[in-house]
Amino acid sequence: MYQIEEKFPVTEGGVCAAGGFKASGVYAGIKAFMHTGNDGNESPLPGQKNDIALVLCDVLCNTAGVYTSNKVKGAPVWVTKDNLAKTGGKAQAVIVNSGNANTCNGDGEEKARAMCALVAEKAGIKTEEVIVASTGVIGQVLPLRPIEKAIGPLYEKLSYTGNLEAATAIMTTDTVKKEYAVTFTAGGKECHLGGMAKGSGMIEPNMATTLNFITTDCALSSEMLQKALSETVQVTYNCLCVDGDQSTNDMCMLMSSGLAGNEEISSEGEDFDTFREALFQVMANLTRMLAKDGEGATKLVTCVIGGAPDRKTAAVIAKSVIRSPLVKCAMYGADANCGRILCAMGYADTDCDVTKADVYYESAAGRILVCENGLGLSFDEDKAKEILSEKEVEIFADLHMGSASSVAWGCDMTYDYVKINGDYRS
Amino acid sequence: MYQIEEKFPVTEGGVCAAGGFKASGVYAGIKAFMHTGNDGNESPLPGQKNDIALVLCDVLCNTAGVYTSNKVKGAPVWVTKDNLAKTGGKAQAVIVNSGNANTCNGDGEEKARAMCALVAEKAGIKTEEVIVASTGVIGQVLPLRPIEKAIGPLYEKLSYTGNLEAATAIMTTDTVKKEYAVTFTAGGKECHLGGMAKGSGMIEPNMATTLNFITTDCALSSEMLQKALSETVQVTYNCLCVDGDQSTNDMCMLMSSGLAGNEEISSEGEDFDTFREALFQVMANLTRMLAKDGEGATKLVTCVIGGAPDRKTAAVIAKSVIRSPLVKCAMYGADANCGRILCAMGYADTDCDVTKADVYYESAAGRILVCENGLGLSFDEDKAKEILSEKEVEIFADLHMGSASSVAWGCDMTYDYVKINGDYRS
Numbered sequence: 001m002y003q004i005e006e007k008f009p010v011t012e013g014g015v016c017a018a019g020g021f022k023a024s025g026v027y028a029g030i031k032a033f034m035h036t037g038n039d040g041n042e043s044p045l046p047g048q049k050n051d052i053a054l055v056l057c058d059v060l061c062n063t064a065g066v067y068t069s070n071k072v073k074g075a076p077v078w079v080t081k082d083n084l085a086k087t088g089g090k091a092q093a094v095i096v097n098s099g100n101a102n103t104c105n106g107d108g109e110e111k112a113r114a115m116c117a118l119v120a121e122k123a124g125i126k127t128e129e130v131i132v133a134s135t136g137v138i139g140q141v142l143p144l145r146p147i148e149k150a151i152g153p154l155y156e157k158l159s160y161t162g163n164l165e166a167a168t169a170i171m172t173t174d175t176v177k178k179e180y181a182v183t184f185t186a187g188g189k190e191c192h193l194g195g196m197a198k199g200s201g202m203i204e205p206n207m208a209t210t211l212n213f214i215t216t217d218c219a220l221s222s223e224m225l226q227k228a229l230s231e232t233v234q235v236t237y238n239c240l241c242v243d244g245d246q247s248t249n250d251m252c253m254l255m256s257s258g259l260a261g262n263e264e265i266s267s268e269g270e271d272f273d274t275f276r277e278a279l280f281q282v283m284a285n286l287t288r289m290l291a292k293d294g295e296g297a298t299k300l301v302t303c304v305i306g307g308a309p310d311r312k313t314a315a316v317i318a319k320s321v322i323r324s325p326l327v328k329c330a331m332y333g334a335d336a337n338c339g340r341i342l343c344a345m346g347y348a349d350t351d352c353d354v355t356k357a358d359v360y361y362e363s364a365a366g367r368i369l370v371c372e373n374g375l376g377l378s379f380d381e382d383k384a385k386e387i388l389s390e391k392e393v394e395i396f397a398d399l400h401m402g403s404a405s406s407v408a409w410g411c412d413m414t415y416d417y418v419k420i421n422g423d424y425r426s
Numbered sequence: 427m428y429q430i431e432e433k434f435p436v437t438e439g440g441v442c443a444a445g446g447f448k449a450s451g452v453y454a455g456i457k458a459f460m461h462t463g464n465d466g467n468e469s470p471l472p473g474q475k476n477d478i479a480l481v482l483c484d485v486l487c488n489t490a491g492v493y494t495s496n497k498v499k500g501a502p503v504w505v506t507k508d509n510l511a512k513t514g515g516k517a518q519a520v521i522v523n524s525g526n527a528n529t530c531n532g533d534g535e536e537k538a539r540a541m542c543a544l545v546a547e548k549a550g551i552k553t554e555e556v557i558v559a560s561t562g563v564i565g566q567v568l569p570l571r572p573i574e575k576a577i578g579p580l581y582e583k584l585s586y587t588g589n590l591e592a593a594t595a596i597m598t599t600d601t602v603k604k605e606y607a608v609t610f611t612a613g614g615k616e617c618h619l620g621g622m623a624k625g626s627g628m629i630e631p632n633m634a635t636t637l638n639f640i641t642t643d644c645a646l647s648s649e650m651l652q653k654a655l656s657e658t659v660q661v662t663y664n665c666l667c668v669d670g671d672q673s674t675n676d677m678c679m680l681m682s683s684g685l686a687g688n689e690e691i692s693s694e695g696e697d698f699d700t701f702r703e704a705l706f707q708v709m710a711n712l713t714r715m716l717a718k719d720g721e722g723a724t725k726l727v728t729c730v731i732g733g734a735p736d737r738k739t740a741a742v743i744a745k746s747v748i749r750s751p752l753v754k755c756a757m758y759g760a761d762a763n764c765g766r767i768l769c770a771m772g773y774a775d776t777d778c779d780v781t782k783a784d785v786y787y788e789s790a791a792g793r794i795l796v797c798e799n800g801l802g803l804s805f806d807e808d809k810a811k812e813i814l815s816e817k818e819v820e821i822f823a824d825l826h827m828g829s830a831s832s833v834a835w836g837c838d839m840t841y842d843y844v845k846i847n848g849d850y851r852s
Contacts, residue, residue, distance in 0.1 A: 072772025072781060072800075104768050104781075106801040138765025139802020201752065243751040244670065245766075246773040325669040325751065326627065326847050333848025339564025340671075342530050346498025347672040355498060355530075374498075375532040376565020415841045421752050422759025 001362050001394045002304045002407050004284045007277055014163035014179030017194030019217035020058040020257035024157035025050035025169030028150035030099035031136075033143040050169035052147060054154045055094040055213060056123055061255040062219075063091040063131070064226035066233050068250035074101050075108025076132045077251055079116065083128040089222030091255060094131040094213055095119050096170050098198070102134035102142040103248045111142045118148060122155040133251050135172055135198060135211050163196065170198040170211055173420055178289040184218075184278040186271040187262030191218035193278045197286040201243055201295035201421060210290060212237070212252040214282060218275055219258035221266040228276045229254045236283035239315055239408040241323040242294035243417070254279075291409035292392075296416030300392045301331050306405040307398040313352045314399075314406035320348035321395060321408070328413035331393065336361055336384035338370040338377075341395060358398045363390035427788050427820045428730045428833050430710045433703055440589035440605030443620030445643035446484040446683035450583035451476035451595030454576035456525035457562075459569040476595035478573060480580045481520040481639060482549055487681040488645075489517040489557070490652035492659050494676035500527050501534025502558045503677060505542065509554040515648030517681060520557040520639055521545050522596050524624070528560035528568040529674045537568045544574065548581040559677050561598055561624060561637050593622040596637055599846055600626045604715040610644075610704040612697040613688030617644035619704045623712040627669055627721035627847060636716060638663070638678040640708060644701055645684035647692040654702045655680045662709035665741055665834045667749040668720035669843070680705075717835035718818075722842030726818045727757050732831040733824040739778045740825075740832035746774035747821060747834070754839035757819065762787055762810035764796040764803075767821060784824045789816035 016023050030051050065084060067077050084091065095115050102108045116130035134142065157165065167177040181194025199210030220228070233252060258264065265271045292300040303321045308314035321327055324344035330337045338359050345354040359371035365387045370379050387393065442449050456477050491510060493503050510517065521541050528534045542556035560568065583591065593603040607620025625636025646654070659678060684690065691697045718726040729747045734740035747753055750770035756763045764785050771780040785797035791813045796805050813819065 070769065070772040071774075071779070072768050101765070104765065104797070104800055104802050137763070138769060139763075139797060140765075245750050245752045245769065248765075248769050248772060324671050325843075326671045329844050329847030332844060335849050337563070337565075339527070339530065339566075342498050343496065343564060343671065343674050346496040346674060348497075353497070371530070371565060374530055376530050413844055415844055417751075418755050418758060418839055418841055418844065421755030423761050 002302055004281065004288065008182040008184045008281055011181045011183050011192065013181050014167055014194050015055055015196045015213055015215050016160055016163040017181035018192040018215045018257060019259035021055060021215045022158040022160050023053065023055045023162035023166035024154050024159060025053040025165035026150050026153045026157060028052045028146040030097055030143060030146050033146045034100065034140060049171065050165060051099045052097045052150050052154060053166035053169035054119065054158060055166060056158055057092050057255065057257050059257050059259065060090050060092045060129065061257050062222040062225050063089055064222060064229040064254045066229055066252045068247055070246050070248045072104065072248045074103035074134060074249035076102055076112045076134045077249060079109060079112040080131050080133065080251065083116065083130065086128040090129065091131050092125050092129045093119050093123055094253065096133040096211065097147065098170055098172050099136040100134060100140060100142045101136050101138045101249050104139045105141045107141065111144055114144055115147060118151045122151060131253055133211050133249065135170065135249055138248060167196040170196065172198065173200040173295055174198055174293055176293050178286055180282050180285040182278050182281055184274055186218050186265065186274055189260045189262040191260040191262065192216060193218065193282055195282055195286060197290055199290045200293055210247065210250055212286060214254045217257045217260040219260065219262050219264040220256050220275065221264055224265050224272060225254055225256055228279050232276065232279045232283050236280065236287045239319060239406065240287050240291055241319055241408065241410050244323050287409050291411050294411035295420050296414040297411030298332060298414055299412050301395065301410045301412060303395045303408045304405060305397050305399065307400045307402060308404040309352060309402040311404045311406050313350050314404050315408065316350045317345050317348040317352065317354060318406050318408035320344050322410035325413055331388065332412035332414050334385050334388035336370055336381065336388060342371060345397065352399065352401065354399060356400045360396045361387050362394040362396055363387045363392060365390050428728055430707065430714065432707065434608040434610045434707055437607045437609050437618065439607050440593055440620050441481055441622045441639055441641050442586055442589040443607035444618040444641045444683060445685035447481060447641045448584040448586050449479065449481045449588040449592035450580050450585060451479040451591035452576050452579045452583060454478045454572040456523055456569060456572050459572045460526065460566060475597065476591055477525045478523045478576050478580060479592035479595035480545065480584060481592060482584055483518050483681065483683050485683050485685065486516050486518045486555060487683050488648040488651055489515055490648060490655040490680045492655055492678045494673055496672050496674045498530065498674045500529035500560060500675035502528055502538045502560045503675060505535060505538040506557050506677065509542065509556065512554040516555065517557050518551050518555045519545050519549055520679065522559040522637065523573065524561050524596055524598050526560060526562040526566060526568045527564045527675050530565045531567045533567065537570055540570055541573060544577045548577060557679055559637055559675065561596065561675055564674060589622065596622065596624040598624065598626065599721055600624055600719055602719050604712055606708050606711040608704050608707055610700055612644050612691065612700055615686045615688040617642060617686040617688065619644065619708055621708055621712060623716055625716045626719055636673065636676055638712060640680045643683045643686040645686065645688050645690040646682050646701065647690055650691050650698060651680055651682055654705050658702065658705045658709050662706065662713045665745060665832065666713050666717055667745055667834065667836050670749050713835055717837050720837035721846050722840040723837030724758060724840055725838050727821065727836050727838060729821045729834045730831060731823050731825065733826045733828060734830040735778060735828040737830045737832050739776050740830050741834065742776045743771050743774040743778065743780065744832050744834035746770050748836035751839055757814065758838035758840050760811050760814035762796055762807065762814055768797060771823065778825065778827065780825060782826045786822045787813050788820040788822055789813045789818060791816050
């Protein structure tokens with residue numbers, strides 16, 4: 001089975017793993033305010049999770065971003081892009097709320113700028129040095145009052161170990177927090193790179209991702225940060241699909257404090273390669289976590305396409321398989337229906353011939369060949385059922401067309417996905 | 427709400443409505459044979475539906491076809507295309523089985539040709555004058571023995587009123603038979619046009635469709651038949667989406683016996699326009715039936731995009747909305763979440779600006795505006811729930827960009843879709 005290589009030691013700290021980054025999260029009561037007009041800030045009921053997060057760096061950071069390609073973009077996406085354009089790719093803070101996407105609601109841009117201003121005033125930085133993101137329901141007005149009331153406690157609670165509070169605050173239908181961090185060496189200095197992610201449904205990143213905030217103390221120019229981020233998004237978040245719905249608010253930000261003390265990486269070379277590999281490890285692991293926690297999912301499904309003429313072709317086919325509702329339902333039912341796989345490979349948007357493929361199912365329970373040379377085989381159904389009943393399963397297809405490969409991450413489709421999204425707004 | 431115009435009188439008879447066409451359907455026991463080796467032909471258990479259909483015309487017919495664009499094509503698709511190439515677009519019979527798609531199984535082409543030969547021998551026609559189609563599980567060997575045993579009874583039962591038996595035989599997870607026919611006048615003669623369709627899951631036609639067989643007694647050249655079919659598929663079957671999975675076996679065939687006695691339509695003109703309008707009425711109604719009977723569906727969902735710069739743009743946006751799993755789940759839950767609609771409009775693969783759109787929900791229970799000028803509104807949630815709780819609902823968006831419009835047909839996504847496809851093969 002495909003494993004993400006653990007090239008670099010994993011460390012604690014998520015978005016605070018890198019030197020200079022503090023974070024916090026509190027309960028502002030945004031949803032409660034929307035439903036009742038009560039801002040709920042003073043007395044959160046038990047079980048009410050944080051809904052607003054702040055990340056603040058001790059210094060101004062070179063910053064790169066990748067954004068949704070949905071033509072309907074959330075106001076925070078526009079404001080963040082505009083801020084980074086004004087500062088020439090520098091930022092010092094991130095504010096994120098869940099519970100409301102601040103999208104398609106008329107005054108979204110004004111509200112997003114107000115959120116930046118609240119942070120800037122507290123932190124003594126410029127408004128345009130703040131990254132703003134929102135996630136939650138689309139098309140409803142974002143109430144500013146609970147955020148205004150929360151900004152004080154949020155700033156007070158900032159800490160170099162506040163990553164968990166922040167990672168909780170950005171969750172919507174997520175059932176687990178998503179954090180990952182590594183240490184590596186660049187320019188002879190120990191560096192840190194880590195981040196947090198949210199996302200569960202409405203996930204089909206394309207040139208973008210769900211909400212992801214990654215920080216490092218490794219010094220890189222804004223240009224090299226952007227290059228590393230853009231390239232790595234292609235082989236991580238863009239290879240993820242929960243349901244094929246691409247969010248309006250996708251955003252992946254990468255901030256560098258430079259506090260590791262290495263000489264700034266401003267061109268390609270050994271240090272840049274190391275950084276990019278570390279970034280891949282962090283982003284691929286966050287991607288995997290997002291897939292595994294897909295809305296209603298009972299299992300992680302990975303599709304690996306090997307023997308492809310090139311990586312992009314392999315990626316297009318892998319994602320077509322992972323995206324197929326029929327494949328997803330069959331994985332839920334542990335039904336080793338290879339016809340579903342071949343069908344989804346066949347309608348993938350690529351010119352590649354997929355009719356010579358061998359297809360295997362694999363998990364901790366073993367590996368089974370279900371299709372050879374494009375033809376379905378008779379196989380041990382009980383064994384196949386056992387393999388597909390594991391919590392992490394892999395669909396592997398060898399195209400016998402070349403030596404390139406790619407992986408895509410997804411999950412099964414379940415009754416709970418339907419249930420969650422039959423009444424998302426309540 | 428959008429209604430398909432009933433320009434021509436509806437008539438009975440489905441695929442047998444047109445002069446010269448007989449049909450039949452019997453139970454061959456294909457699935458039983460695959461599971462047990464018992465061909466089950468002699469004594470079908472109660473509730474076992476027909477699984478093989480035959481259509482035979484009294485004369486050789488000009489014939490047009492449109493096929494799946496999935497690169498993995500079922501053997502019957504290849505054989506039918508090859509047969510029509512050999513005859514220069516003529517056919518006299520159609521044989522169709524359900525229970526096995528005869529796809530990705532090694533000897534599919536041989537078996538498909540054998541099915542044609544069985545029909546040809548009985549009917550005294552050429553093998554290449556037979557259209558063959560199969561639907562069901564992919565990647566398993568099609569047993570020929572039950573088909574060989576069924577061909578006698580199938581031929582004996584052929585009748586000018588056998589359309590219902592045939593329409594039953596081509597069903598898989600369909601819960602209702604799909605037939606529609608009209609009468610119209612061309613060249614001063616009364617003509618008939620009707621057909622049958624199957625399809626429930628694995629539906630996202632693209633330059634093709636599910637299994638559809640349409641017959642007419644109106645005389646047209648093969649070229650004009652193909653032109654009418656190809657154009658009408660674009661605005662009917664290609665505007666249908668149940669789950670976004672495009673079948674390997676999609677096929678839509680249109681046969682003309684010419685027995686109405688009109689002068690053959692061999693160029694554009696009034697008669698061709700009339701024929702095309704009649705074909706639209708038949709195919710649009712079959713499309714609507716396919717959507718309404720989508721796997722696990724509890725309701726028909728229609729999306730109409732108006733005020734578009736051109737029809738194609740409207741169609742791309744309408745289909746993006748209809749395809750969205752999040753929209754489909756919201757429709758199941760009668761949740762008037764306009765954010766889901768705006769999001770799916772935004773990621774539609776078109777350059778059109780959709781941010782000025784007004785969005786309405788409509789059904790027999792009324793109509794409600796939920797989004798104006800791209801911005802979500804406050805609205806009467808109880809009224810919206812009532813509207814979306816009907817069995818047929820419409821999502822209407824006016825883009826305010828022009829005067830073109832298009833419609834797409836689909837359904838909601840339910841627990842039953844997951845259930846059906848969690849264990850499709852059993």
